[in-house]
Every structure is written in structure tokens, then in C-alpha cells.
Amino acid sequence: MGTGNSIALSKPGEEYRVHYLNAKYGIKSWLLTTDHKRIAWLYFISTSFFFVIGGLAATFMRLNLVSPQGALVQPATYNKLFTMHGTIMIFFFLAPAVPTVLGNFLIPMMIGARDVAFPKLNLLSWYIFITAGATFLWCAISGGVATGWTFYTPLSSTYTNTHVISAAMAVFISGFSSILTGLNFIVTIHKMRAPGMTWFRLPLFIWALYATSIIFILAMPVIAITMALLVVERIFHVGIFDPALGGDPVLFQHLFWFFGHPEVYILILPSLGVISELIAAFSRRRVFGYEFVAFSSFAIAFISFLVWGHHMFVSGQSIYAGIFFSAMTMAVAIPSAVKVFNWIATLYKGSVALDAPMLYALGFIGLFTIGGLTGLYLASTGLDIFLHDTYFVVAHFHYIMVGGAIMGYMGGLHYWWPKMTGKRYPEHWARVAALIIFIGFNLTFGPQFILGVEGMPRRYATYPPKFQFLNIMSSAGASILAVGYLLPAIYLLWSIKYGPAAGPNPWGAKGLEWTTASPPPVHNFDVIPIVTEEAYAYGHEPAVVGSAAS
Amino acid sequence: MTQEAPSSPSATAGFAHIERKRLYIAIWITLLCLTALTTAVAYVDLGGAWNTVVALLIAVGKASIVVLFFMHVRHVIERMIRVVIVAAIFFLALLIIITVADIATRGMLSSPHWLTPSFFLW
Numbered sequence: 001m002g003t004g005n006s007i008a009l010s011k012p013g014e015e016y017r018v019h020y021l022n023a024k025y026g027i028k029s030w031l032l033t034t035d036h037k038r039i040a041w042l043y044f045i046s047t048s049f050f051f052v053i054g055g056l057a058a059t060f061m062r063l064n065l066v067s068p069q070g071a072l073v074q075p076a077t078y079n080k081l082f083t084m085h086g087t088i089m090i091f092f093f094l095a096p097a098v099p100t101v102l103g104n105f106l107i108p109m110m111i112g113a114r115d116v117a118f119p120k121l122n123l124l125s126w127y128i129f130i131t132a133g134a135t136f137l138w139c140a141i142s143g144g145v146a147t148g149w150t151f152y153t154p155l156s157s158t159y160t161n162t163h164v165i166s167a168a169m170a171v172f173i174s175g176f177s178s179i180l181t182g183l184n185f186i187v188t189i190h191k192m193r194a195p196g197m198t199w200f201r202l203p204l205f206i207w208a209l210y211a212t213s214i215i216f217i218l219a220m221p222v223i224a225i226t227m228a229l230l231v232v233e234r235i236f237h238v239g240i241f242d243p244a245l246g247g248d249p250v251l252f253q254h255l256f257w258f259f260g261h262p263e264v265y266i267l268i269l270p271s272l273g274v275i276s277e278l279i280a281a282f283s284r285r286r287v288f289g290y291e292f293v294a295f296s297s298f299a300i301a302f303i304s305f306l307v308w309g310h311h312m313f314v315s316g317q318s319i320y321a322g323i324f325f326s327a328m329t330m331a332v333a334i335p336s337a338v339k340v341f342n343w344i345a346t347l348y349k350g351s352v353a354l355d356a357p358m359l360y361a362l363g364f365i366g367l368f369t370i371g372g373l374t375g376l377y378l379a380s381t382g383l384d385i386f387l388h389d390t391y392f393v394v395a396h397f398h399y400i401m402v403g404g405a406i407m408g409y410m411g412g413l414h415y416w417w418p419k420m421t422g423k424r425y426p427e428h429w430a431r432v433a434a435l436i437i438f439i440g441f442n443l444t445f446g447p448q449f450i451l452g453v454e455g456m457p458r459r460y461a462t463y464p465p466k467f468q469f470l471n472i473m474s475s476a477g478a479s480i481l482a483v484g485y486l487l488p489a490i491y492l493l494w495s496i497k498y499g500p501a502a503g504p505n506p507w508g509a510k511g512l513e514w515t516t517a518s519p520p521p522v523h524n525f526d527v528i529p530i531v532t533e534e535a536y537a538y539g540h541e542p543a544v545v546g547s548a549a550s
Numbered sequence: 551m552t553q554e555a556p557s558s559p560s561a562t563a564g565f566a567h568i569e570r571k572r573l574y575i576a577i578w579i580t581l582l583c584l585t586a587l588t589t590a591v592a593y594v595d596l597g598g599a600w601n602t603v604v605a606l607l608i609a610v611g612k613a614s615i616v617v618l619f620f621m622h623v624r625h626v627i628e629r630m631i632r633v634v635i636v637a638a639i640f641f642l643a644l645l646i647i648i649t650v651a652d653i654a655t656r657g658m659l660s661s662p663h664w665l666t667p668s669f670f671l672w
Contacts, residue, residue: 218637218641251649254648254649258649306644306648309652316656317656318653318654319655324648
């Protein structure tokens, strides 16, 4: 047992207490841990690493686009950069970030369990994830791949000379990590809830992760087999997607997007769950229409499997399929809107506190709404022909992925950071960072809507000079966004060593995770709690404004 | 004092049945025979799309055997596991049916002859 002298989060003079961070020491205690909280940290460190790598690729892209002729790299290199950016951000940051970092840490604590159902499987998921990530990095270092994250055939199967096989294998492997995580979460939520924790007392974050886990299990096998088929065709020339061999390239798009669109909801659903927690905690109210918000996660998960063809309106897909997919895409907006309207109704007459997590939540609502509504433009078959593969699409999905998923992740990270570390971060700096991220984000991606409508296609290293002003605006916004992301990296790390102790419940929030110490003991609860009240059972107590360190 | 949550008695019931080793070997041999049959049929021209149809039928048969015996699904009694199995088949069916519907209607560029404005106005 250590004495708290290396990573212990207690300062001299503070009472020493054994918790999950100081119960064991040494690299082995981390790499062989089966504690869900420590595994969450393993994921936090590894996904943050991939976020930096993916962000660097984006930085080079934005620098290149400052000049119409391309200021930095050759077109072939640019192709590799956007492939690296998309693949890393989607498979190695966005998909795992909220479920494996916040989900891993919080699911057992929120449902009153001591760990997930299969702790060893949980660690195995991380090792599979790392194997996949290392495979993709090896691919990047050995020359990279230039197909885009979508690996469309026949480019990927026949024409490109870049490292498709190692990239496809990386995606193939990463899928298994997600499947195991999803399986673990579903069983945990079913079987390990504390006495009294009925389904309708579960926090909405748990409902969202449950729906996400279902998508993990149903969608990931499809991308795995699709990547395997791609590799088989590329190596053995078996005719699956290549028309010259008797295959169908549109079949690849069907298989890819059957996974690919639910994948979008894998990225956003967990953040939708985070936002429900934040809105309730910082407005001191039960989430309005709890049951509707809970079931809307399932509605989104289900309909997400019926919309994939909206990526294929101009691919030669049947017009009747196009009509069906267009209608289904319109339909998926309904459960998304249910969430947004219910959050707003929750805020109404709430005791709203504008702490940093809430700023992220409010930013999320606006940006997610813009991202969702512009998605409806693209769901209209006629309009999509005009906007397809333009920067309008890039702007739309970044409003969902960055404005939605990452804002939710950042909000959640700030909210539960005191629980994870036992330390409070500087609230003032956190609010400034949230504001900078919001401004930087809109400056980066707002102009891209206009670029798209004006006809600038995506995935080109050069462009006509008339687009330069908006591109410079976008690149300037990206640099502000980068500063916005750098700030939390600095002050959150700072807080681990220098931040004041958080106490068990710094926000005065409801939920089982706030009933235990910060950082939590190794097995989360000294005594398994018995749940007697619904989620978000707030009275009319005022919010603890500015409760974190200022 | 620690209070442990009661474990569900049905937690292991879904997979309680253990098959005999002889049965596993028989299934394995059956799978090998069906693989040989798939290969043999590939060398025979059955005409039209029938080679594909036969290959798919054999593949479905093999998958069913694996699911029923190796994955113990024929002994599943827990309702939740049944739901999972049905859901998996349902979503696979969605993928196949909608994809095939696209391929089947891809050549139909104009509206069907009965789908005219008067159809909506009668």
C-alpha cells in the first residue's frame, strides 16, 4: 500500500484516504487493472492521444487551405491527411470517447454497482482498441491511406496504391473493442443495478449508453465484415465490389452506411445523455418528460438503421430507395427534437447556474440544432444533389460531431472531473475556454456552410480564388478552436496536482455517483445503496453557483 | 457493513444445458460436409442465379447449425436472450431486404404507370 507520495491526490495536511487512484501503484497496476474507473483513465489517455493526432491532421489541412493553390502539401498528401483525420477522429476518438471514458467510469457508479459485469472483458476491450489504434498509426507512418474514412470502392479496392489493407484491418479490429464494450454495458445495466434502481429511476445518461451499446453490437459486425470483404477483394481479386470482377460498388456503400449512419448516433447519443444530466443538475429540475427523453434514445437508435441510403442519393441508388431513405431521415429528426424541446422545457423556471459544464450544454443545444436542421436539407433528395460532397456536408456533420459530440464530452468531462480526480478545476478558466471553443467552432464551420452552397467541393487540396476569404476565416476559427481545446488540457492537468479538494458532491447534484467519496473508493460504495427515489429528485434548492474553484 | 444486491436466479439459466461431446463432433463433421458440398456445387452450372441460391441456402443451413448447437440457442429459455436473437435476425433482414429492394428497383427510373396525379385525386 502506498503512502500517497507519488500520484496521491491529497495535499500535505489533508486527510489520507485510500481510493481507486492510490490503492495500488506502478505501471503494472494500471495495465493489468480490472477496475472500471482505472480502465476509464486508460481510455481517457489513449483517446486524448488520438484526438491530438487527428487534430494535427486537421491543422495541416486548414493551413493548406489558406491558399487557393494549397499552401503546405501536395494533393496526394492532402488526401492522406483528411483520411487520417476522419478515420482517427471517428474510430479512435469520437466513438470511444464518451462511452469508454465517461461510460466506463460512471455506469457502475450511477446504477449502484461495484464494477461492470465483465471486468476482464473490459480490459480486453482496451487492449483490442490499442491494437487497432497502433495498427492504424503503423499504416500512417508507413505511408498512409488516401481513400477517405469511407474506404469507397473501387478506389479502395482497385485504384489506390496507398495502405488500404492495414487501415481496413485497424477498423476491423477496433470494431471488436466496441462490441465487447457494448456487450459489457448492456449486461451491466440489466443485471447489476442496485436494489430499488428500477428502469425508470435510471439516469438518462444510462438510457443513452444502453441505446448506444445496442448500436455497437448491431452495427460494428457489419463494418468488420465489410472491411474483411474489401481486404479479400484487394488481395485475392474475388469479385464482390468491383464491376470488372462481377461485383457491385454500390453494395459496398450499402454495407458501409448500414454501419456508418448508426455510427453517427454512436457518436452523438452518449453526448445526448450527458446533456440530460447537465441540464438537470444545473437547472435543479427533473428532466421534463423523462420517459420521452429515455425512449427517444431508443427511437433514434432504431431509426438510425433505416436511414443509411441518404448518403447514396447520387450513387446510382434506386429512386424508390431514395424516397424511403429520405422519409426515414426526416423521421429521425422527431426523437432528436423531443430531446431538445424537453431540455428547453426543463430549463424553464429552473434555477439555472452557468457553470462551465452548463455552458457546454447550452452550446450543445444550439449547435446540435443547427447540425440537425441542416441534416434535413441533405435528407431532401432534390437539394442533396446540389449539396452532395460540398463543404455544406462537412459543416453539417461537424456541427453534429464537434458542436454536438465533443461539446457534450467536454461538458461531461468538466462535470465529472471532480469525481474522477477528487480535485476542482479553476471554474473561471473553464468558462473562458467554453466560450472560446464556442466562438472558434462557429468561426471554423459556419463559413463552410456558405462555401458549400457556393459550390466548393470537399476533399480537394486546392480551390478557386473566390473561396479564399471564407477559407481563411475557417482556418482562423480553427486556430481559436485549438486554443480553446488547449486551455482545458492545461488547467485540468494543473488541477490534478494543485486543485482544491472537491468533496463528494461539489455541484450539489443528484445521482448515486455523488453519494460516494471523490475520488471513489476502489469498489465505489462502502455499502451498496438502496434506491428509494426517482432520478433528478431535485426540490427547489438553488444551484451551487460557481461551486468549483474560481 | 456491506449489503450485496441479490443475484438473479435466471442469470445462468439461459445457458445451463451442456451438450455431449459426441454431438459437437457430429456437428463439426456436418459443417465440413456442407463446406465440401458448397465447393462441389460451385463447379456445376445450375443455370441462371441458381448457383447463388444453392450456395446461400447451404450457408444459411450452416449458420443455423452453428447458432443452434455451438451457441446453445436451441436450449435458450430466458426471454431476454430470445429477444436478442430475434433482434439480430430482424436487423440482418433489414440490411438484406432494403439492399435487395434497391437493386431490384434500380432500373425503374420512371414512376409506375398507375402512379399518376389522378391516382391521388380520385
